[in-house]
Amino acid sequence: MKKEIIIAIDGHSSTGKSTLAKELAKALNYIYIDTGAMYRAVTYYALQNNLISEKKINKKQLINDLAKIQIDFKYNPDKGFAEVYLNGQNIEKEIRQMYVSNFVSLIATIPEVREKLVAQQRKIGERKGIVMDGRDIGSVVFPDAELKIFMTASPEVRAKRRYLELLEKGENVNFNDVLTNVIIRDKIDSERDTSPLMITPDAIKIDNSHLTRQEQLDLVFNLAKEIIDHK
Numbered sequence: 001m002k003k004e005i006i007i008a009i010d011g012h013s014s015t016g017k018s019t020l021a022k023e024l025a026k027a028l029n030y031i032y033i034d035t036g037a038m039y040r041a042v043t044y045y046a047l048q049n050n051l052i053s054e055k056k057i058n059k060k061q062l063i064n065d066l067a068k069i070q071i072d073f074k075y076n077p078d079k080g081f082a083e084v085y086l087n088g089q090n091i092e093k094e095i096r097q098m099y100v101s102n103f104v105s106l107i108a109t110i111p112e113v114r115e116k117l118v119a120q121q122r123k124i125g126e127r128k129g130i131v132m133d134g135r136d137i138g139s140v141v142f143p144d145a146e147l148k149i150f151m152t153a154s155p156e157v158r159a160k161r162r163y164l165e166l167l168e169k170g171e172n173v174n175f176n177d178v179l180t181n182v183i184i185r186d187k188i189d190s191e192r193d194t195s196p197l198m199i200t201p202d203a204i205k206i207d208n209s210h211l212t213r214q215e216q217l218d219l220v221f222n223l224a225k226e227i228i229d230h231k
């Protein structure tokens with residue numbers, strides 16, 4: 001029987017976690033789950049339903065509405081990964097825009113939102129053979145994950161990557177705004193009370209400021225193979 005494991009990839013925003021997780025899942029024939037997309041989906045819902053105004057979130061209404069928020073992943077063979085759907089609508093493109101990025105960290109501080117999404121993530125993980133990326137996967141969602149990776153890179157390197165990505169998508173962005181967003185999100189993600197971003201003692205830290213995509217993939221693929229082969 002094939003031995004399958006859970007691989008948790010956590011780390012700072014814009015460290016290329018999802019790029020690595022997608023490539024790793026493909027190489028291992030595993031399922032890739034982008035948990036940031038789930039927090040983005042809830043943020044998108046809040047924006048669409050006027051639950052965010054002047055940087056204030058109508059938390060009470062959002063918590064009330066949580067039962068109405070259905071998030072699904074559906075595999076897109078053309079893209080080679082599962083895209084996120086909110087109540088049946090593909091919102092993969094919308095959730096990557098800056099207006100969603102600007103509020104997602106705040107939405108992710110709400111304990112009731114986290115509770116709902118963590119429960120769904122654990123359910124998905126029951127089948128194993130999963131690469132999941134986020135901020136609390138190794139610390140909260142799957143503390144027993146067989147392989148935990150923590151990714152980081154300098155804020156400038158990360159902002160530059162994100163900036164080029166947004167330009168490529170045709171968004172009209174300013175580098176300093178992107179850098180500010182990266183720094184603010186680091187702060188909110190690391191200092192929140194519920195499940196803050198942290199490196200667990202058993203995680204392997206990778207600073208990819210000076211690694212190519214291939215070098216990084218080879219490194220993590222070999223770590224995963226080592227565990228799978230000796231399971």
Ligand code: DC
Nearest residue numbers: 013035036039104105108134135136
């Ligand atoms: O990975 P991302 O940039 O798409 O994540 C968006 C936000 O969601 C990020 O600012 C922190 C939050 N997040 C979280 O709190 N826990 C997760 N498991 C994933 C994301």
